[in-house]
Amino acid sequence: MKRIAVFTSGGDAPGMNACIRAVVRGAVYHGIEVYGIRRGYSGMIAGDIFQMSSHSVSNIVQRGGTILKSARSKEFMTPEGRRKAYDKLQEHGIDGLIAIGGNGTFTGAMTFHNEYGIPTVGAPGTIDNDLYGTDYTIGFDTAVNTALDAIDRIRDTASSHDRVFFIEVMGRDSGYIAIQSGIGGGAELVMVPEVLTPISEVVETLRQGWLRSKASSIVVVAEGEEEGSAAEIADKIKSQIEEDIDMRVTTLGHTQRGGSPSAYDRILASRLGLGALEGLLAGQKNVMAGIINNELVYTPFEDTIRLPKPINEDLLRMVKILSI
The missing domain is CATH 3.40.50.450 (Rossmann fold)
Incomplete structure (x- = not known):
């Protein structure tokens, strides 16, 4: 050759x-x-x-x-x-x-x-x-660190305003970025394509946190999650709870591809x-x-x-x- x-x-x-x-x-x-x-x-x-x-x-x-x-x-x-x-x-x-x-x-x-x-x-x-x-x-490692940096920043504002944030990360068929950035960012829940997480389970996890006086929560969602996008999941949860909880959605998108x-x-x-x-x-x-x-x-x-x-x-x- x-x-x-x-x-x-x-x-x-x-x-x-x-x-x-x-x-x-x-x-x-x-x-x-x-x-x-x-x-x-x-x-x-x-x-x-x-x-x-x-x-x-x-x-x-x-x-x-x-x-x-x-x-x-x-x-x-x-x-x-x-x-x-x-x-x-x-x-x-x-x-x-x-x-x-x-x-x-x-x-x-x-x-x-x-x-x-x-x-x-x-x-x-x-x-x-x-x-x-x-x-x-x-x-992969860079994308996880990029997502983690964003989660850390969102955690600050979530804590300041007692909010639940749904953060969508890349992963159409794979939940690796979601899981590792979720663990590193201290997320309350991670939703990935490989494992079905019913909306009822998400609601129960959030409610258990509120009972323990958790003021804010982070849910990391891989884009390929079966229940839908982060925005769709947030809407489904809103329809199932009576509590007046401030919920926000952030989609990190292509920021995860870029950077040194x-x-x-x-x-x-x-x-x-x-x-x-x-x-x-x-x-x-x-x-x-x-x-x-x-x-x-x-x-x-x-x-x-x-x-x-x-x-x-x-x-x-x-x-x-x-x-x-």
Whole structure:
């Protein structure tokens, strides 16, 4: 393998730049030509491919987002789009790919390899931490700390005005951000997609707090919660209580994606970027580089995409105990 390319795809995550940097400098160290592809699969189809050097990734380890940009490509989902992408890679003599992203990114890479044989190794870049095959994904730690900072600030105003706040965090299919930021922020309740929490249980938990003279409460809601959004849950609870309680809703949204990556995310992304590159050079293909029990491992894309990453129910039990 003489020439590889790296790209980011799907939602951006803090630490992606640190991962790109590790891939590029690792390639330079091993004497491999390295190219960047802008805007993920869309840029691959358009031929937006350029050679990178060690200097290309100077002063980016601390930056959020991704210098290679990211996009979701509907065209790549078609055989015609993948053919165009393959032709552009052939024009540039690309022998292998490093894909930084999540489920959709790896699904595309697996299909691409099955059709054209381009070996790809992935690095898990998603704030949701929902990929099987790694304890933590790039961007998760930063997103939790961003959410936690907001929860701390909201707690101050909740206490000042005796309010109940419903705080919605990201997590369409995964409650990892909600649980960890909820525990760290001292939430009275955390609602996640993996475990059904009936509205009646939320009402009972809040009432028990009021009986213990709790003046304010925080409920952290993952966006994929089955009972609905934080606003919908607040409305449902209002309709079931007689007490005159001031309730407010805050949706943190895309603030969780931005910002400078934490120290943990910078180190994790660097390990995974270099691990993905060296795995590719060693003959790995159709796998994701991950860290499990502090060891580098490679998990087939098929397993990463298909197998669920269960939530730790001990953490949910901890929320209930610590909210007393």
